[in-house]
Amino acid sequence: MSDRVEVHPVNPQGRLIEAAAERLVEGALVLCPTDAGYTLVWSQASRDAEERVQRLRALDTKHPFTLLCAAMSEAGRLARLDNRTFQLFRSLTPGPCTFILPASPELPRRLKQSKRRTIGIRIPDHPVTQALIAAVREPLLSTTAALPDDEDVPSHDAEAMAERWLRHVDVMLDAGDCPPGPTSIIDASGKDEPQVVRQGFQPLPF
Template sequence: MSQFFQIHPDNPQLRLIKQAAQIIDQGGIVALPTDSCYALVCHLDDKDAVMRLRRIRGVDEKHHLTLLCRDLSEIAQYAKVDNRQFRMLKAATPGAYTFILEATKEVPRRLSHPSRKTIGLRVPENSITHALLAELKQPLLGTTLILPDEEEPLTDPELVRERLEKQIDLVIDGGACSLIPTTVIDMTQEMPELIRQGRGDAALFGL
């Protein structure tokens, strides 16, 4: 049975953030709000939690999971970023974008794409997510909360609890989120490529 925390969207209660971080550290799966949709997240280095997360979402190892990072310097720790890419990322973060980049050796091999050695990364613009990342002092591994065989993400925390209370460990109610997921941009080539048009404005990248 999952726990349910109501956390203020602008001024997150530190006591609840610490409890949420502890649940993640102990291998828990958490549903939390972002600047796009609700996401399912877990500890970056917990193999069992990652497998559970993939099962809940109904995706295999070829599906990019995303590292939710605190800032650009953290992105640069887990992805290879040159000066040109850095300037583009700086203009778009924090925000509703997911970037596909070449993974560094800091990323466990089981988390990067098995054939391309790439990883999805983002810096969300959400106070609850940022407070949790600051408490954990490392990225979260996450994916948009879309259930198998469904096209629309879950955006109502009460509905998330109703649908997933026996599969995940915590639902964070930070208010309703957008129905529109992040804009996904592949930055592994010389020119950025739009993979999915979402909430972020692709025009920032000339797309």
């Protein structure tokens, strides 16, 4: 049975975050608020949670997921950032921007098995997400919380997301409504200038 856990959106209760982090380490699938709608998150080690996401969202096994990081230092270990990309990344994060970057040789073994050459990374600007990543002590895998027929379900609306997702996830961290999303997606994986793949709900300064 799913747990709907009400957390403070600005000062999330430590004991509740720690309990959710323990569930993640055990393999749980969690619905979490971010600065761009509610998002599905799970531990890098949890194949079961990832396979559940693939089934729920009707995704193939090659679908790329995004890593949510707490800080630039974590992003720098997972991806290669040249000076130009570093400056752009730093100027737009934390915030609702996902960067597609060249994967680092130091990518964790679990992620290397996908033989990916690029990786999606973002640093969310939401206290609950930040606290959860810090409690797990490593970046979390994530994807949009949208079922195949979810076109009209607002991902920022806590009540709507609870109604849609509680039967599918193990834990929902309910911090009330959050910013609507989507994130902007910036492809900085090539030698050319970074390209905006998707303009998100917040205007980009370029």
